Amino acid sequence: MNDDSSARRLADTLRSVVRTAPAGSRLPSSRALAAEHGVGPVTVATALRLLAAEGLVETRPGEGTFARRASTTPGGDTAWQLTAMGPATVQATALGALLRPPRPGSVPLSSGYLAPEHQPHHLVSQALARAARRPASLGRVDPTGLPELRAWFATEAGARPDDVLVCAGTQAALATILSSLCRPGDAVVMESPTYLGALAAAQAAGLRVVPVHRGPDGAPDPQDLDRALQASGARVLYAQPHGANPTGTSWPARTHRELLAVARRHGCFVVEDDWAHDFVLAGSPRPLAADDPDGTVLHLRSLTKSTVPALRVAAVVGRGPVVARLAAGRTAADLYVSGVLQHAALDVVTGPGWRRHVRSARTLLIERRDLLAAAVTRHLGADALTHVPDQGLHLWVRLPDDADDLALAAAAATAGVDVTAGSPWWVSEPAGPHLRVSYSAADPAEAAQGVEVLAGLVRDRPRTP
């Protein structure tokens, strides 16, 4: 790593040389370059590789390195596409903002991951290195998933390995579920507010999203749900019953049975997106899937959130013929999930370091949640925080009625604080302006300062006279 900056400097120097050289001309030898620029051979090799990646040079073993003209086809008129493509269906602006890596130097109150220093880099790095050495992990895998990994997911969910379908992350699983079980134009019922990624997946599948409001106890009212399913004919309810993103609330255990029964009566699958499974901060939530003999629940479990962003591995756990339906849909969507990622994921979660990691992440998250909650109450008032989450990574912060959450989040970004506006997460009209404020990634002292900045922006907000 240390060598990177000198290699980049050398690449910058060589880039201008190469750009003006005739295509096909040979560069000086690596030894000559090292001597000329006073650097080591590793630096030269790294610099040449950077230029090769940009398509500026080409290395031919035994012959040397050659300038290569980056030939770009001249651009014509592509405006015809704006008619040919038809209307856009996916509104990915808010989701795209969520996915952008944090800006260096900003306070990351918008992250959906653990802080990089709390991610189990060592476990994952070792597991990947081991997987990379095993020919079996480079080759073909069963399209439904690595048998041992399916067995692990099954045990976690109290199911059988055949009930498990491995997917390249929860988003891929959800996209497959919606396009496999719904026809375009169909309704899908979602809690409001709900996860932005679920809204995008529904848009991509051409579905109408029908809201069901979360009641004050964190769960939809069973009669509300009954009416929504009756009126819409939806075959799928998408829900986050445990530490919902963005609200941080959970369905009380006493509501599970009745809500499931309502769905079952309407022949409606319940997608239980258990995204925060490894971020339980209090209590021990019971999955809906544990009380579902008839296959109403499709349980989603991801390993990406609790490991590292690069480990795109998740599972759908279902029961009954629906599993085969989803397997066919997953095959059409992406054929199979990389064997090396599956082997590495299995290695991580069955290794002795896994439970230690989950425990230590929990301790850190509890501390960060409490400090951030205190900062919010101190700077924004007790009314700003109606609920301190028992699970997940986010606080759902209520702003004054006349505040504009989108303008506020934009102003905060300018002031160096990354935070997520609440409006795009609602299916119906927002019940007041909110910000989603994440406690996982920012250092607590920095996070508190960030909240102070937010409070200042709220205080100084433009007001209509």
Add this chain to the structure above:
Amino acid sequence: MNDDSSARRLADTLRSVVRTAPAGSRLPSSRALAAEHGVGPVTVATALRLLAAEGLVETRPGEGTFARRASTTPGGDTAWQLTAMGPATVQATALGALLRPPRPGSVPLSSGYLAPEHQPHHLVSQALARAARRPASLGRVDPTGLPELRAWFATEAGARPDDVLVCAGTQAALATILSSLCRPGDAVVMESPTYLGALAAAQAAGLRVVPVHRGPDGAPDPQDLDRALQASGARVLYAQPHGANPTGTSWPARTHRELLAVARRHGCFVVEDDWAHDFVLAGSPRPLAADDPDGTVLHLRSLTKSTVPALRVAAVVGRGPVVARLAAGRTAADLYVSGVLQHAALDVVTGPGWRRHVRSARTLLIERRDLLAAAVTRHLGADALTHVPDQGLHLWVRLPDDADDLALAAAAATAGVDVTAGSPWWVSEPAGPHLRVSYSAADPAEAAQGVEVLAGLVRDRPRTP
């Protein structure tokens, strides 16, 4: 690896012990197990890890290993799903068969990959190990792809990095293209026969597949294409102009301009699935995208086929506003592609071993193609092979008019020869029964024996009197 069999034996022994032990009881220490079973500590650790993956034991650091009762929810009645799910849209049986790893001991004449011993395991393994050590590759990446990898794909296709969208394989790219540019019920035009995965992607997107016949020169007739686009109103033509799978034919260079012009006149995108880009066996095919200033072509380039199945990395290269449309669709489908796979892919294709690998694969494929083509002609007659491919991995073998390709492929599997039936690849009725016979994976001597078996089955086929 060598240790695996003794670990598996030990796991078998311990499994029956654990299954009858009370849940929560502690196993003997690793040292005691090693002594009792006369094995080393690595073997004990591996065996315990196998049992942990099956959910039978749980290791708590500093405390020991404990029996864990695999609790499975009792099964109820899931038959309601068969009504609730509605009609199945994706016919994934033939595609699923294609994806199944080869059966040990069978002659693999159905593989779409290089033989494992010809895959660049060493390059990929080293690249993955390097990527695993870099924190940047474990973390978040730009959802459109790693900038250096986009630059590499762009250079390869004569485009700009902004024109490139990295996807988790060609199938994922295709699924995104079809669901982003077509509305359910729309038509998509495909050559007949065409790639099974493309048919499945179209079914999943709810599209009508409209065939355009491949002429004797390997390309659709421009007037046929004109009529198909006119009648169907399709906004997308999916094609494999270079070494098509399954036919092995290519569009002659002189047809490119006219076919593109027809598509352009109808405001129709042309998906150029360049799956066999790295398997050019003769000539130097020019991509359609190289003569497309107006953004008609969406060029698909995969690295999976030419590296290893685990490296699920591909790109769509386009031009114009369509790239943003596809980026939104890709985000809704799977958020982003694992950084570790992207870093490893970049490392492989910009390293000095890459071109050597592609060259040596080419030499091997030419040899295998020629030997298999000779065996087909010898055992099945000169009429069985009308075309020897200049690109790709497959021969398209014509069977006698009254042969049943599906029954023949099933009989061949029973006889230990894996080969792919032609019928499912057609969009319209098949122009005669065919088998797709792959030359990449089987040892040439074995492959010739496999063809002899096929010829025997053809000779002895049931005939209607």
